[in-house]
Amino acid sequence: MTTIDAAPPRYRRAQEDKLLAGVCAGLALHLRVDVNAVRIALVLLSAIGGFGLLVYAALWVIVPQEKPETAAAPGLAAAERLGLRPARRRRFAVGDAGQLLAFAMLALGLAVLFQTTSFGVNPVIFWPSVVVAVGVFLIWRQSDESDPDTSAAGRGPAGLGFGWWRGGWRLRIRVAIGAALVVAGLVGFVAASGRLAVAGDVVVGVAITVVGVLLVGGPWLLRIVRELRDERTERALSQQQADVAAHLHDSVLQTLALIQRQASDPREVVRLARSQERDLRGWLYGAPTSPDASLKVALERVAAEVEEQHGVPVETVMVGDCPVDPAVRALVQAAREALVNAAVHSQAERVDLYAEVEGDEVVAFVRDRGVGFDPDAIADGRMGVRGSIIERMQRHGGAATVRSTTGNGAEVRLTIKVAPDPHRAGSRQ
Amino acid sequence: MTSSPDSTPVAGPAPLPPGRGSGPTRVVLVDDHAMFRSGVRTELGGAVSIVGEAADAPSAIEVVLSTKPDVVLLDVHLPGGGGVAVLTAVLAREPDIRFLALSVSDAAEDVIGVIRAGARGYVTKAITGPELVAAIRRVGEGDAVFSPRLAGFVLDAFAGIDIAAVDEELDTLTPREREVLRLIARGYAYKEVAKELFISVKTVETHVSAVLRKLQLSNRHQLTRWATERRLV
Numbered sequence: 153m154t155t156i157d158a159a160p161p162r163y164r165r166a167q168e169d170k171l172l173a174g175v176c177a178g179l180a181l182h183l184r185v186d187v188n189a190v191r192i193a194l195v196l197l198s199a200i201g202g203f204g205l206l207v208y209a210a211l212w213v214i215v216p217q218e219k220p221e222t223a224a225a226p227g228l229a230a231a232e233r234l235g236l237r238p239a240r241r242r243r244f245a246v247g248d249a250g251q252l253l254a255f256a257m258l259a260l261g262l263a264v265l266f267q268t269t270s271f272g273v274n275p276v277i278f279w280p281s282v283v284v285a286v287g288v289f290l291i292w293r294q295s296d297e298s299d300p301d302t303s304a305a306g307r308g309p310a311g312l313g314f315g316w317w318r319g320g321w322r323l324r325i326r327v328a329i330g331a332a333l334v335v336a337g338l339v340g341f342v343a344a345s346g347r348l349a350v351a352g353d354v355v356v357g358v359a360i361t362v363v364g365v366l367l368v369g370g371p372w373l374l375r376i377v378r379e380l381r382d383e384r385t386e387r388a389l390s391q392q393q394a395d396v397a398a399h400l401h402d403s404v405l406q407t408l409a410l411i412q413r414q415a416s417d418p419r420e421v422v423r424l425a426r427s428q429e430r431d432l433r434g435w436l437y438g439a440p441t442s443p444d445a446s447l448k449v450a451l452e453r454v455a456a457e458v459e460e461q462h463g464v465p466v467e468t469v470m471v472g473d474c475p476v477d478p479a480v481r482a483l484v485q486a487a488r489e490a491l492v493n494a495a496v497h498s499q500a501e502r503v504d505l506y507a508e509v510e511g512d513e514v515v516a517f518v519r520d521r522g523v524g525f526d527p528d529a530i531a532d533g534r535m536g537v538r539g540s541i542i543e544r545m546q547r548h549g550g551a552a553t554v555r556s557t558t559g560n561g562a563e564v565r566l567t568i569k570v571a572p573d574p575h576r577a578g579s580r581q
Numbered sequence: 582m583t584s585s586p587d588s589t590p591v592a593g594p595a596p597l598p599p600g601r602g603s604g605p606t607r608v609v610l611v612d613d614h615a616m617f618r619s620g621v622r623t624e625l626g627g628a629v630s631i632v633g634e635a636a637d638a639p640s641a642i643e644v645v646l647s648t649k650p651d652v653v654l655l656d657v658h659l660p661g662g663g664g665v666a667v668l669t670a671v672l673a674r675e676p677d678i679r680f681l682a683l684s685v686s687d688a689a690e691d692v693i694g695v696i697r698a699g700a701r702g703y704v705t706k707a708i709t710g711p712e713l714v715a716a717i718r719r720v721g722e723g724d725a726v727f728s729p730r731l732a733g734f735v736l737d738a739f740a741g742i743d744i745a746a747v748d749e750e751l752d753t754l755t756p757r758e759r760e761v762l763r764l765i766a767r768g769y770a771y772k773e774v775a776k777e778l779f780i781s782v783k784t785v786e787t788h789v790s791a792v793l794r795k796l797q798l799s800n801r802h803q804l805t806r807w808a809t810e811r812r813l814v
Contacts, residue, residue, distance in 0.1 A: 228688055231658045235663075236613075236659055237658050238662055238666065429707075437686050469766045472740060504767060506729070508763070519768050
């Protein structure tokens with residue numbers, strides 16, 4: 153057996169490359185085979201008396217839907233709930249629809265072909281079954297889309313699978329069409345088998361029983377449904393409120409108290425406000441910090457430290473990212489030194505930090521619009537630039553250049569080679 | 582950031598509405614925080630003339646369509662569907678009105694989202710008064726305003742494209758455009774970019790406008806996916 157570097161992903165109905173319910177796409181991910189191979193296998197199975205269809209339907213019901221991988225940052229999620237920003241919605245692309253139609257036609261064609269052989273299913277059963285299957289699929293697809301996690305914003309939590317009812321007229325029409333197809337298929341079957349008269353009595357009997365049960369247990373059932381929904385909503389709400397309260401208490405209140413105490417020192421007030429802003433911003437809009445420290449995380453931390461200690465805002469812009477190895481760590485430390493230099497000596501109002509990962513090279517720039525200095529005249533005593541920046545970069549096979557003229561600010565450029573990351577290179581294509 | 586001198590002739594492909602070029606730029610302010618609106622109003626002072634204000638998307642659409650300003654200062658997060666709702670509704674009827682997006686959110690999705698909906702620039706609310714005036718003027722003249730952060734997002738969005746697989750000129754940045762964006766991301770003002778690359782400010786503006794156009798028109802699905810998947814702050 154070949155070595156497998158990681159356990160296969162658990163079988164979940166995929167949301168990314170799905171055509172219908174993500175059954176095949178999820179299975180392909182799980183088995184690590186091509187998704188079209190799975191689809192064609194299923195189509196072939198479907199042609200043999202609809203067996204594949206039954207398998208598909210069973211998997212659809214049993215296998216849970218994949219959860220969206222990235223949960224929105226709290227600030228974005230809240231803005232979405234309040235309708236302050238457009239909700240993210242998955243579009244069913246035209247290409248997808250075409251592919252779906254192609255597979256459906258292939259399955260139907262093969263099935264019809266199979267019908268002409270002596271193994272064919274009784275046509276009285278076959279055609280109504282096809283109609284019923286299409287109807288059932290239409291309805292099930294809606295119940296997937298109106299999952300509370302994916303329902304459009306501003307409509308509140310959808311309860312117990314009835315969310316599609318709030319999903320607008322388009323969803324309702326699709327469900328109605330689906331239901332009509334199911335009914336038509338069933339009626340067609342009954343009519344074709346010539347048992348219409350018998351079926352009529354049965355239908356009346358069933359209907360009377362259902363009405364009776366509803367009359368007796370209806371109010372009670374309804375109350376249970378409503379209570380369940382209320383309870384779920386309430387729990388989610390109270391948890392959110394607790395989170396927000398804890399965060400506000402911990403950070404914002406503290407800062408406000410500090411600001412009141414330092415009100416006589418405008419520089420300190422700005423520093424406090426700025427650091428609180430960074431904290432809140434990170435909490436509201438930031439990505440959940442990845443456990444494995446990356447260059448981006450490291451540089452942002454360094455920038456925050458310098459801002460904190462020297463009271464000069466650092467604008468950080470980052471393109472790409474890479475893991476931190478010793479060489480990259482040297483670059484981060486050199487960047488920190490350059491930031492401190494700029495903050496302490498340049499008298500600039502803010503410092504810009506830019507870093508980019510391009511192929512196997514990391515480039516970083518630290519720039520200020522301050523008083524500037526003459527790089528050639530750096531005294532040997534100024535360990536900052538020479539020792540901590542230039543020589544450190546050279547020790548790790550990188551380079552640092554300083555560009556500055558008196559009065560025009562300064563810019564430090566840092567470059568270093570990193571080991572190419574095969575995993576990342578593969579995932580970028 | 583310094584503004585271009587006032588003597589710069591205002592030229593654009595679109596016919597100039599009455600008032601443009603002669604008086605101060607006419608601006609509509611759209612933000613749901615009244616305190617922020619009054620703050621901006623004070624800061625902008627006499628530099629521009631504020632002809633209207635709105636606090637949510639439906640009223641913003643109404644105010645903008647009735648006053649027909651040169652520039653709309655648009656908050657990204659707005660009751661009634663966000664800034665994107667205003668952009669789509671207004672631009673469908675008045676494609677010549679220019680939008681400058683303004684937000685506390687630095688989330689890549691939001692930034693790229695409003696730009697793709699038609700905003701001609703993006704600045705954060707921490708921007709200083711003079712810088713905001715310069716940005717408004719630049720947008721009013723039909724140019725694009727890229728903050729360092731936006732330039733970073735764009736570089737990231739267009740990064741890692743297999744050039745051989747790209748068949749549309751729209752889907753990739755030219756080396757020169759990349760260079761310009763890199764300098765902006767490094768904190769260079771347009772004037773400084775021009776000096777660094779030995780080109781004119783006008784050429785820098787042309788490059789940035791070209792990038793804006795690509796960002797708005799490219800259908801490359803990676804770009805759309807990038808905007809929803811990546812969270813770079």
